[in-house]
Amino acid sequence: MINTLLAVAPELVPLALVDSFIEFLHPSELSRVLIDGLSKAAIYAMIAGGLTLIFGLMGVLNFAHGSLTMVGAYLGGAVMVLMVSSTTGPLARVAFFFVAVAVVFGALSAVGGALEVTLIRRLYDRPPIAQILLTFGLTLIIDELMRIILEFYDIQPRADWIAAWGTKPWFLSQRLSVGPISVRGIALFEIVMGVLTVAGIWAFLTRTRYGLFIRAGSEDSEMASALGIDVRRVFTVVFALGTGVAGIAGALLMWDTHWGASVPLGAETLLPAFVVVIIGGLGTFRGTVAAALLVGLVDAIMSWWFVNEIKFSGLPQLTIFLILVFVLIVRPQGLFGVEEVGGH
Numbered sequence: 212m213i214n215t216l217l218a219v220a221p222e223l224v225p226l227a228l229v230d231s232f233i234e235f236l237h238p239s240e241l242s243r244v245l246i247d248g249l250s251k252a253a254i255y256a257m258i259a260g261g262l263t264l265i266f267g268l269m270g271v272l273n274f275a276h277g278s279l280t281m282v283g284a285y286l287g288g289a290v291m292v293l294m295v296s297s298t299t300g301p302l303a304r305v306a307f308f309f310v311a312v313a314v315v316f317g318a319l320s321a322v323g324g325a326l327e328v329t330l331i332r333r334l335y336d337r338p339p340i341a342q343i344l345l346t347f348g349l350t351l352i353i354d355e356l357m358r359i360i361l362e363f364y365d366i367q368p369r370a371d372w373i374a375a376w377g378t379k380p381w382f383l384s385q386r387l388s389v390g391p392i393s394v395r396g397i398a399l400f401e402i403v404m405g406v407l408t409v410a411g412i413w414a415f416l417t418r419t420r421y422g423l424f425i426r427a428g429s430e431d432s433e434m435a436s437a438l439g440i441d442v443r444r445v446f447t448v449v450f451a452l453g454t455g456v457a458g459i460a461g462a463l464l465m466w467d468t469h470w471g472a473s474v475p476l477g478a479e480t481l482l483p484a485f486v487v488v489i490i491g492g493l494g495t496f497r498g499t500v501a502a503a504l505l506v507g508l509v510d511a512i513m514s515w516w517f518v519n520e521i522k523f524s525g526l527p528q529l530t531i532f533l534i535l536v537f538v539l540i541v542r543p544q545g546l547f548g549v550e551e552v553g554g555h
């Protein structure tokens with residue numbers, strides 16, 4: 212390994228780097244890294260897309276977004292356990308998974324809408340610090356409630372739920388091989404779901420009448436209200452949609468061996484999601500998708516190098532923040548950002 216050579220034979224490091232680069236460019240390794248990068252980008256786009264919708268229109272930095280993603284992971288797994296048994300066929304499991312996704316989206320959307328109506332709406336005219344403190348407090352409450360539930364019922368999600376099924380889900384256990392190329396089935400599944408979600412949000416924002424109301428409210432909420440648009444209702448729908456999309460991402464992460472369901476999942480997803488939103492530009496969905504692709508691919512490439520070759524697993528996350536710092540220095544508003552966003 213390169214870090215070992217640095218200690219015992221530093222003169223061999225250039226040759227080792229060349230060998231590592233050749234190994235990285237091998238079709239099997241390169242395809243695996245690219246697929247993993249795209250799968251991470253899909254997850255980041257889904258989670259950060261919800262943040263962008265909420266902040267872009269409402270000007271609310273929702274620190275509870277990650278915890279709601281974590282709730283989606285647990286809820287999605289629980290719904291699957293209720294519907295799937297060891298005798299359920301592979302195709303039926305896929306169909307039930309989409310049913311679980313629909314349940315998670317509906318439930319988290321309802322929770323998001325309720326939070327906006329009962330709590331967030333009261334703070335629109337107050338300084339941003341009030342919104343930050345409120346949503347951070349919600350994060351603490353949600354996380355502790357989930358810990359209480361898990362410890363009281365002694366739930367170990369992955370082991371308990373897979374045992375209830377009698378076998379692993381097909382998209383978790385299978386690797387798809389085409390010649391020398393072998394990729395995880397769950398990674399391809401995440402990419403497909405990410406593309407469908409991004410396409411759905413884009414179509415909703417640009418091809419529907421309610422999407423027109425949302426874009427009008429994000430540009431000038433006072434003028435939109437004067438034209439007869441119920442801006443308050445629009446805010447509720449946007450908050451519900453953002454949390455629902457986060458729940459879908461959580462349902463996917465439940466079965467991904469790189470993530471899994473756990474209480475810390477909220478913090479683990481929230482931080483890169485905020486990084487993606489800032490890099491892409493606050494309030495721009497197009498920038499969020501582009502930044503998610505950038506961060507996901509860089510994360511996968513650096514993970515390969517620093518985990519397989521240099522053996523320093525903490526550096527991939529550091530690289531992501533270096534990208535953030537560079538973008539903030541060169542283009543403070545982000546890749547596709549505008550000078551002012553938010554309806555408040």
